[in-house]
Amino acid sequence: MTAADNNASRPRGRVVTFERALLVFAVALLLVLPAFTSDFFVSFVLTQGLLLGIAAASLIFLAAYGGMVSLAQTLLFGVSGFVIGNAVTTGGSKGLNLGLDPWLGVALGVGITTVLAFFLGAVASRSTGLYFLMITLTFGVIGFYFFGQVTTFSGFGGINQVRAPDFVGTPGQFPERLYFLALAVSVIVYVVLRYIARTPFGLSLQGIRDDHVRMSSMGYNVWVHRTLAFTLAGFVASLAGVLFIWWNRQIDPASIGMGEILALLIIAVIGGINRLEGAWVGAIVFVMVNNYVRDVPGLNQIGLTEARFNTIIGLIFLIIVLLSPDGFIGIGQRVVRLLTPRAWHTSQAPGSDSGSGPSVTAGSRSDSGSGSAETTGNK
Amino acid sequence: MTTTGTAQILQLSGIEKAFGGVHALRGVDIDVAQGERLAILGPNGAGKTTLFNVIAGDFAPTVGTVRIEGRDVSTAPARTRPDLGVARTYQRTRLFPGLTVEDNLYVAIVGKERGHLRIFKNKKDRVFRERAARAAQRVWLGTKLDTKVESLSHGEQRQLELGMAMSVHPSLLLLDEPASGLSQGERQRLTEMLLSLEESVTLIIIEHDMDVALSVADRVIVMHDGSVIAEGTPDEIRANQMVHDIYLGRTGSLE
Known part of the structure; x- marks a missing residue:
């Protein structure tokens, strides 16, 4: 049997059928949901969930495929929003008030954020593991104070009354339009990132995640690879920033503060930091908890009022981390495994998604890499 | 025994490597001709893997030069080696x-x-x-x-x-203890495969298993404490009393 025959006879297409069916079902559900739910639900749960999901996807992409847990994604998300705010406002607000066309604002927001991500990535990619985490956290904190203190661009009061293109309308005018846009961007981001994971760039990024020393000895420039992965993730985060500013019409440093930085990490972990889908699952859960805590009977009586949102999300986080390191996605996978006949998982186990991380969490992988980083990290 | 008349694919001259106060390599000179099969023997801590890391560019030698196909690559990073035809394996698998x-x-x-x-x-x-x-x-x-x-x-x-x-x-293949952890049958299979390598491939193999190393190699170098202490054909090395002593641990120091 030649190698080509061997390739053809392997059941490559079938192994992901179930997973794909589930994804198609989820998207179909999201497409019809607005017909049955209130504008509040569409705007504050679905739209917000999807756009936070895109931001979290940029974090999970780096963590799951690159072994880099970045806390700078919230900053990049915010830079995109701040740039658009400065570019399109026409006065009466802080910032540059350039009064540009909203679409030009998008180009500037995405462009500047992506370029910034390249430079931040070039610095952060010199380190791995915990050090990478700390450097990216530093970027985030610097960003917070930059926009707070440099009043030319924002100040702590933030930028208000940011215009969106006519297509999006005024706030509350067409909540479905922004929602469907967020859904379209989510699907595109998901499909493209999954595709890239199977290309030379994506597969070698996963190689770098697993063993960057071996990758350099095989001819890869690990630093360039990491930097470009970070740039790509910055681009994705900037898209979330665009949707955010159109949804919120206002941005201030609190939108990218320490609490938001952690919220994005919590979303990723709740959803499942080893799989891209986890980003949106985590974001929707997070937003639901945020919006509906007050409606759960009994919680008020035991003191868990709306103001105790952080306590509740903290408890969920704790339970997830202890019970299912792969987050809600991991719980879902276990349920599916219990409900499907045995034959499924034997064919599904290998190759069904070589994109997802190994059974260890991305964090611990990159930590283990940091030990050997000193010897070769500066090559 | 160096094949004469063939180009030297690898030339190591005066290689020293120190990690702080520890001298892992103390002046190693080795020339390897294209197509040669060289085995490096020596007890643990002799500096064999360090020598590999220097050849592979994982770190530069403290003193000395590494030439691959005549080019000085002493300080060139590891990622430039594949372009020179170098490929390596690791003692502990790195997959x-x-x-x-x-x-x-x-x-x-x-x-x-x-x-x-x-x-x-x-x-x-x-x-x-x-x-x-x-x-x-x-x-x-x-x-x-x-x-x-x-x-x-x-x-x-x-x-x-x-x-x-x-x-x-690769034109220069560096194998770091490929037989470690393999069963007897697997070792046999490994040996056969290494013997079937194309003639143009230069092989440098670190191996503790004498059967594998000596049947694959046409020249053997024995290292101890960062230096080359013996060199010869597999038969010469088999007969070398000093090599036996090192492996059996009879002498404490050979310097």
């Missing part, structure tokens, strides 16, 4: 556990080619994947292409380690 066997080999093959940063698939990928499948068959993993490396047995991981190095058709 990508989150990827399948095929993807491990694929990444190894792409590493030697251009287009590391390509973010779309094209027809070259089919060629690479066919090469990956052939490379897997060569190390008896042809049926495991879709298996994630984390679920391979230790022996299979050693085979893949070797397969990744060979998949790029």
Whole structure:
């Protein structure tokens, strides 16, 4: 049997059928949901969930495929929003008030954020593991104070009354339009990132995640690879920033503060930091908890009022981390495994998604890499 | 015994390597001709793996020069070695556990080619994947292409380690204890495969298993405490009393 025959006879297409069916079902559900739910639900749960999901996807992409847990994604998300705010406002607000066309604002927001991500990535990619985490956290904190203190661009009061293109309308005018846009961007981001994971760039990024020393000895420039992965993730985060500013019409440093930085990490972990889908699952859960805590009977009586949102999300986080390191996605996978006949998982186990991380969490992988980083990290 | 008249593919002159106060290599001079099969023996801590790391560019020698095909690459980083035809394996397997066997080999093959940063698939990928499948068959993993490396047995991981190095058709192949952890049968199979390497391939092998090392090599170097202490044909080394003493631990110091 030649190698080509061997390739053809392997059941490559079938192994992901179930997973794909589930994804198609989820998207179909999201497409019809607005017909049955209130504008509040569409705007504050679905739209917000999807756009936070895109931001979290940029974090999970780096963590799951690159072994880099970045806390700078919230900053990049915010830079995109701040740039658009400065570019399109026409006065009466802080910032540059350039009064540009909203679409030009998008180009500037995405462009500047992506370029910034390249430079931040070039610095952060010199380190791995915990050090990478700390450097990216530093970027985030610097960003917070930059926009707070440099009043030319924002100040702590933030930028208000940011215009969106006519297509999006005024706030509350067409909540479905922004929602469907967020859904379209989510699907595109998901499909493209999954595709890239199977290309030379994506597969070698996963190689770098697993063993960057071996990758350099095989001819890869690990630093360039990491930097470009970070740039790509910055681009994705900037898209979330665009949707955010159109949804919120206002941005201030609190939108990218320490609490938001952690919220994005919590979303990723709740959803499942080893799989891209986890980003949106985590974001929707997070937003639901945020919006509906007050409606759960009994919680008020035991003191868990709306103001105790952080306590509740903290408890969920704790339970997830202890019970299912792969987050809600991991719980879902276990349920599916219990409900499907045995034959499924034997064919599904290998190759069904070589994109997802190994059974260890991305964090611990990159930590283990940091030990050997000193010897070769500066090559 | 150096083959005369052939180009030297590797020239190590005066290599010293110190880690702080520890001298791992104390002046090593080795020339290797193209197509030669060189085994490096020596007890643990003799500096064999350090020597490999210097050749492979993982770190530069403290003193001395490394020349590959005549070019001074002493301070060139590891990632420039594949362009010079160098491939290596590691004493402890260094694979990508989150990827399948095929993807491990694929990444190894792409590493030697251009287009590391390509973010779309094209027809070259089919060629690479066919090469990956052939490379897997060569190390008896042809049926495991879709298996994630984390679920391979230790022996299979050693085979893949070797397969990744060979998949790029290196001209200089560095194997660091390829037989360690293998069963007797697997060692036999490994030896046969190494003997079947194309003649143009230069092989440097670190190996504790004398049977494997001496049947593959046409020249043997024995290292101890960072220096070369003996050199000769496999037969000469077999007969060398000093080598026996080192391996059996009869002498404390040979300096």
